[in-house]
Amino acid sequence: MNIKKYLVIIFYFILFSLTVYSQSAVLVLDYFEIEDEKLRTEISDQIQKQLTEELERVNLEYRDDSFVASAIRDKGLGSRQLIEEVTALELGRAADVPVVITVSAIDKTTFLEFVITAWGIESEKVSRSSVTGYIMINSSIAQIVKKLTGEYGIDSIPQELKVRKITFISNQEGMEIYMPDGELLGEITFSILNVTDREFDIGTKLLITKKLKGYREADQYIYLGREKTAVPLSDLKEVKSLALEFNYTFPQLMGAGSGIRFYPVPDWMFLSFDSYFYLQKDFSSPYGNEMTHSDFRFLAGIYIGFGPESLFRVNVSTGLGIILSYPLDRGGVYTDFYINALNITLELNFDDWSYYLRPELRFGIELGDNNLFDGKLFLSEVNVPVITLGVLRKW
DSSP states (O other): OOTTTOEEEEEEEEEOOSOBOSOOEEEEEEEEEOSOHHHHHHHHHHHHHHHHHHHHHTTOEEEOGGGGHHHHHHHTOOTTGGGSHHHHHHHHHHHTOSEEEEEEEEEOSSSEEEEEEEEETTTOOOEEEEEEEEEOHHHHHHHHHHHHHTTTOBOOOOOOOEEOEEEEEOSSTTOEEEOTTSOEEEEOBTTEEEEOSOOEETTEEEEEEEEOTTBOOEEEEEEEOSSEEEEEOOOOOBOOOEEEEEEEEESOOEEEEEEEEEEEETTTEEEEEEEEEEEEEOTTSTTOOEEEEEEEEEEEEEEESSOTTOSEEEEEEEEEEEEEEEESSSOOOEEEEEEEEEEEEEEEEOSSEEEEEEEEEEEEEEEETOSSOTTSBOBOTTSOBEEEEEEEEEO
């Protein structure tokens, strides 16, 4: 027999016969005689949770023995005495409630005895019926609470409908949920977060903020349409701190480049290093003089105006570069140093990939051989600045 799931219960319905019209609270007293501490805690939590929910369902307030703690202390009552008839009725009057529910669970070795009793305070009488069999504790609690407000005539004060429970659902463990004022509601554990310590008007459109380490913070509006509202949360996007670049530069036509990009400030500030290898050929000469070039560039940049969720982004960057040239018809190596004075990059941005267009203003530095720049702004044969087209793969 799986005690955690199914319990052998002797179920006594003891209900009062007089109607109470003006009060809407129930005092709950319990007694557990179970040696296994883990089992005792599980059963206690299960009973308290289910009884609270069933009472709330019919707008009855759950009150525990803290409401009569002083009376219990003054009389020196033990936990077993709390569920006795005379004591229960006396404590019910002290708590000013129309009904007292006593719950006991006693381990009988071969089965678990569960007894739930409802005492009418005004009549001091009970109506009895008993059920014995293999049934769930939750089912027993639901039945007795239903009888309290149904055929046995306990009336509750109607309450204005409010949203009293919000269940947030997400597969991102540890996601924190915040109110607009920065108050933490809690974090996702085992895919859910239950919020039961506040009330909202039904129909409220609530703005929440979602945070998770390593992911982009995001806001989400939720609609509270029922007393118990379940809210699926959209996933947060990971921040990007690394990317690989693949590019092509005009007018360095017969070539291609690759590089790596780091984000000291994820998604916003970057440092990149890339190299570009290309072949230069003089097609106007019958000899077709050829030279190979290795272009090494270092850039530092920052995004402006548009966030990482935007489809279009703009960044500005600056940096340094050096081109090493190797003539194929003779020996030797030539160097050209330059400054990337200002680059304005237009980017088509997706979550893991981006595509960019980057015009570059390059000026030669009076270092090296100055074979290509000659200390001036570097322009192509059609007198336009260098333009780089590229793709980013981001992580």
